[in-house]
Amino acid sequence: MIIRNVRILGGEPVDIRVENGLIAAVTPAGAQPPAADDQVVEGQGAVALPGLVDLHTHLREPGREDAETVQTGTQSAARGGYTAVHAMANTSPVADTAGVVEQVWRLGHEFGHCDVHPVGAVTVGLEGRQLAELGAMADSAARVRVFSDDGKCVDDAVLMRRALEYVKAFDGVVAQHAQEPRLTGGAQMNEGEVSGRLGLTGWPAVAEEAIIARDCLLAAHVGSRLHVCHVSTAGSVEILRWAKSKGWDVTAEVTPHHLLLTDDLVEESPVGAYNPIYKVNPPLRTRADVEALREALADGTIDVVATDHAPHPVEDKETEWSAAAMGMVGLETALSVVQEAMVETGLLDWAGVADRMSAAPARIGRLSGQGQPLQVGSPANIVLYDPSVRTEVDPSAFASKSRNTPYEGMTLPGRVVATFLRGKPTVLEGKLV
Ligand SMILES: [Zn+2]
Numbered sequence: 001m002i003i004r005n006v007r008i009l010g011g012e013p014v015d016i017r018v019e020n021g022l023i024a025a026v027t028p029a030g031a032q033p034p035a036a037d038d039q040v041v042e043g044q045g046a047v048a049l050p051g052l053v054d055l056h057t058h059l060r061e062p063g064r065e066d067a068e069t070v071q072t073g074t075q076s077a078a079r080g081g082y083t084a085v086h087a088m089a090n091t092s093p094v095a096d097t098a099g100v101v102e103q104v105w106r107l108g109h110e111f112g113h114c115d116v117h118p119v120g121a122v123t124v125g126l127e128g129r130q131l132a133e134l135g136a137m138a139d140s141a142a143r144v145r146v147f148s149d150d151g152k153c154v155d156d157a158v159l160m161r162r163a164l165e166y167v168k169a170f171d172g173v174v175a176q177h178a179q180e181p182r183l184t185g186g187a188q189m190n191e192g193e194v195s196g197r198l199g200l201t202g203w204p205a206v207a208e209e210a211i212i213a214r215d216c217l218l219a220a221h222v223g224s225r226l227h228v229c230h231v232s233t234a235g236s237v238e239i240l241r242w243a244k245s246k247g248w249d250v251t252a253e254v255t256p257h258h259l260l261l262t263d264d265l266v267e268e269s270p271v272g273a274y275n276p277i278y279k280v281n282p283p284l285r286t287r288a289d290v291e292a293l294r295e296a297l298a299d300g301t302i303d304v305v306a307t308d309h310a311p312h313p314v315e316d317k318e319t320e321w322s323a324a325a326m327g328m329v330g331l332e333t334a335l336s337v338v339q340e341a342m343v344e345t346g347l348l349d350w351a352g353v354a355d356r357m358s359a360a361p362a363r364i365g366r367l368s369g370q371g372q373p374l375q376v377g378s379p380a381n382i383v384l385y386d387p388s389v390r391t392e393v394d395p396s397a398f399a400s401k402s403r404n405t406p407y408e409g410m411t412l413p414g415r416v417v418a419t420f421l422r423g424k425p426t427v428l429e430g431k432l433v
Helices: 070-079 098-111 135-138 157-170 193-198 205-222 234-244 256-260 287-299 333-345 349-366
Strands: 003-009 012-020 023-028 038-052 053-059 082-087 113-117 174-178 226-229 248-254 381-392 411-421 426-428
Touching: 003 381, 023 411, 038 349, 038 411, 053 333, 070 082, 070 098, 070 411, 070 426, 082 411, 098 113, 098 135, 098 205, 113 205, 135 157, 157 174, 157 205, 174 205, 205 226, 205 234, 234 248, 234 287, 248 287, 248 349, 287 333, 333 349, 333 381, 333 411, 381 426
Parallel strands: 003 038, 053 082, 082 113, 174 226, 226 248
Antiparallel strands: 003 012, 012 023, 038 381, 381 411, 411 426
16 A cells, blocks of 8 residues: 655655555655555645554443443544554443453454553552452453553552552553542532632642642652643642652643633633533643643643543533533544644644654553554554644534534644554545545
């Protein structure tokens, strides 16, 4: 197969030849005419990036197949340019045993439109009382390297310490959902001016920052790897900057929505006040937080953009604010939101986007076949992206089973034209193959 006229990381136009799932040649556009039996994909000057890797996806299977399945979630991922996702453990049953992670891994093999890497729970049933079988999950066919109780915080410092110690044996990482539970009891949105005006229980920044600070210290103390999920405050960025300056093995992610949206949308938005489409954990914060997160992603203090794709059926979202489920879908809009927040603002170039959305998450998840630069010998995991168009977000076109996007009706830049998983197209001309 030959992919003609694409610009790797936005550079000069080239043709990419793919053989046996690998990149076999990269030549100046038009230099090598295709052979008669070549399958030709016209890139039309699209930007070519390594296939995106998500460290934080909720695929909902097993247990909530009404919200998403491995099949629909990975179709959604492919449409967003992803070639690998990490499937969070808060399923039903919880992915806290070798049996459940192997079940998810097999579903990925059978129905996946991208690679599926199950995340293992840190504690049994996400209950925060007893360590799950981390070693058995690491040794299973799923070869789990990322462990998280996401949705819940491992708030017991002793358990967190033991988890960090345990994963060292197989080069694993603990991904923490940093939320001090007692400081966020009944919390509905960011604690600040807007929550005060609306009379909603606030979710203070310190509830996130206190856990991040503690976990950085614990990780340093035991010499282990810590990853911080969905960082949302300027104070968290300062703590991470300090921890990294010490040389500690701490990484962090930010979601697309925390790079673009702010808490005043709860009070006033194109879809009205108190619209639960904006209800998310951690909550949308202030403009100052958004600015700090963008800067941190640009300078590498935050390593990764992760979607926290959290599908919910209509009945769980379209209800009163206090009863609504927390979370947003994100796989099919992530690259466009990152272009809007980071590329259009001059904070990241396409090489930076490739690092934050492909290379860095693959490195943190210890995925050897993903996140590689687009050069001869690399697996042909490729996304072709046209950054020159602007289109209105239309959730009815999503491959995801759920439609809870905060961007409905918004105009965002860019469009995923094609996605290739080891040379096999999963999306062509914007459509699933
Ligand atoms: Zn979370």
